[in-house]
Amino acid sequence: EVQLVESGGGLEQPGGSLRLSCAASGFTFSHSAMTWVRQAPGKGLEWVSLISASGGSAYYAESVKGRFTISRDSSKNTLFLQMNSLRAEDTAIYYCARDIQHSYWGQGTLVTISS
Amino acid sequence: DIQMTQSPSSLSASVGDRVTITCRASQGIGNDLGWYQQKPGKAPKRLIYDAYTLQTGVPSRFSGRESGTEFTLTISSLQPEDFATYYCLQYNSFPHTFGGGTKVEI
Numbered sequence: 001e002v003q004l005v006e007s008g009g010g011l012e013q014p015g016g017s018l019r020l021s022c023a024a025s026g027f028t029f030s031h032s033a034m035t036w037v038r039q040a041p042g043k044g045l046e047w048v049s050l051i052s053a054s055g056g057s058a059y060y061a062e063s064v065k066g067r068f069t070i071s072r073d074s075s076k077n078t079l080f081l082q083m084n085s086l087r088a089e090d091t092a093i094y095y096c097a098r099d100i101q102h103s104y105w106g107q108g109t110l111v112t113i114s115s
Numbered sequence: 116d117i118q119m120t121q122s123p124s125s126l127s128a129s130v131g132d133r134v135t136i137t138c139r140a141s142q143g144i145g146n147d148l149g150w151y152q153q154k155p156g157k158a159p160k161r162l163i164y165d166a167y168t169l170q171t172g173v174p175s176r177f178s179g180r181e182s183g184t185e186f187t188l189t190i191s192s193l194q195p196e197d198f199a200t201y202y203c204l205q206y207n208s209f210p211h212t213f214g215g216g217t218k219v220e221i
Contacts, residue, residue, distance in 0.1 A: 035211075037159075045151075045159065045202050047211040059209040062116075095158055100206050101149055103170075105158040 002026040002104040004096050009109030016086050016113075022079040022096030022106055030074040032099045036081050038092035039108075046092070049081065050100065064090075086113045117141050117205050121214025128219060132193045136217045138203035140184040147207035150179055150188045154199045162201075163188065193219070 008020040022034070036048040049070040050059045058070050069082040079096050093108040118141040128134050138148065146166040151159040161170050166181040176191045190197055198221060203214040 037213075044216040045153075045204075045213045047204070047213060050209070050211070061210045100211075101161070101164045102151070102159075102204060102206075103161055103164070105160070107158050 002098065004098065004104060004106030006094060006096055006106045006109035009094065009111045011112045011114065012086055013115050014087060014113055017082070017084045018086065018111060020081040020083065020094055020096075020109060020111070022081075024077045024079065024096075024098070027098065029072075029077040034070075034072060034079045035097045035100070035102060036070060036079075037095045037097055037102070037105075038090075038111075039095070040089070040092045043092075048094070051079070083111070086111075088113050116210055117144060117208060117212050119203055119205055119212050119214040121203055121217055123217060124215060125218040125220060127221065128193050129221070130193055130195055134190040134193050134197075134219060136188045136201055136203075136219075138186045138188075138214045140186070140205055143184055144205045144207035146181055147205060148179075148181070148186050149204045149206065150177075151202045151204065152197075152199045153202065159202065190219075 003025045005023045033052050035050045038046050051070045055072050067085045071080045091113045095108045096106045098104045120139045148166045150163040153159040162173050162177050163179040167179040178189050180187045200216050200218045202216050
């Protein structure tokens, strides 16, 4: 059974940093591209970033480019999202999803940016 | 960036109704489109990928269709568990983009 479990969310001040993790199991993690998607309170889904299966390529939404970095550790079956220079508008539930087609999703972790 | 225009943003329907949701892409995306269902407080769940391929375990009352840059999700006979918000997603080119969502209400 595919499982994706996000962690690392919480309350942070504007300008601060957070590192999200997504622990994967039930599939061959090293063979799958992985994605982060976020959802602001009461809003729709926003694609954030994708990393290739090898980790050699990464793509970002314009809204996070230069501030967020996606990475992966295939030895630990874990996906990461390093979020720097956080803004109030980054407040959202952050989901990780498997592969380019978002076939499976985690339950999300809430990030709140507020002073 | 490719824009995905989803309509309607909400609709009211009854159990047994046929419901159709549309997404229009601002440029060609081939069949690189998925449909996702999200219930309140839950993560999205994939229903359809590659425009019309049903995810394993998803009831056959859900179907997808592609016509150029217009994509439709149809629920042939709405069931109580289908009341939710539905999103399309294009994964043809980066950045991937979601439609704005369609809330299906009673």
